[in-house]
Amino acid sequence: MRIFVISDTHGRTDGIISKIKQMEEPDLIIHLGDYVEDGLKIEEETYVETIIVKGNGDYFHTEFNEDELLTINNKKSIYKPWAQLQCSIWGGG
Numbered sequence: 001m002r003i004f005v006i007s008d009t010h011g012r013t014d015g016i017i018s019k020i021k022q023m024e025e026p027d028l029i030i031h032l033g034d035y036v037e038d039g040l041k042i043e044e045e046t047y048v049e050t051i052i053v054k055g056n057g058d059y060f061h062t063e064f065n066e067d068e069l070l071t072i073n074n075k076k077s078i079y080k081p082w083a084q085l086q087c088s089i090w091g092g093g
Contacts, residue, residue: 001072004048005079007032007055009039017045030068030079036061053079 004026009016020026020042029048031039033055043050054064067080 001028002026003028003030003072005030005032006042008034009042010034010057011038013038013041013045017042020046020048028072032079033058036064051079 002024004020004023006016006029009031020029025046026048029039029042029046029050031042031050031052033039033053034057036052036054036058039050039052042048043052051068051070052064053068054061054066058064067078069076069078071077
């Protein structure tokens with residue numbers, strides 16, 4: 001399974017979408033926030049299922065989770081933006 005993970009796009013999606021279309025198509029895209037709208041746009045324009053996790057700049061988007069636990073090929077992985085992960089490590093959030 002090919003997974004493309006990206007974060008902190010901050011509205012700069014054109015180059016990313018172009019790159020995804022040039023490469024061998026991933027089976028899944030994981031967008032780790034800032035901004036969740038970018039993840040929606042990437043999914044819409046690439047037709048690749050995209051899991052979107054909100055970043056620290058996406059606090060008003062209550063419809064997205066702050067982390068995702070995925071099981072792929074019987075292996076579990078947690079996806080969480082760096083800012084939230086850092087807060088968890090240091091006891092902040």
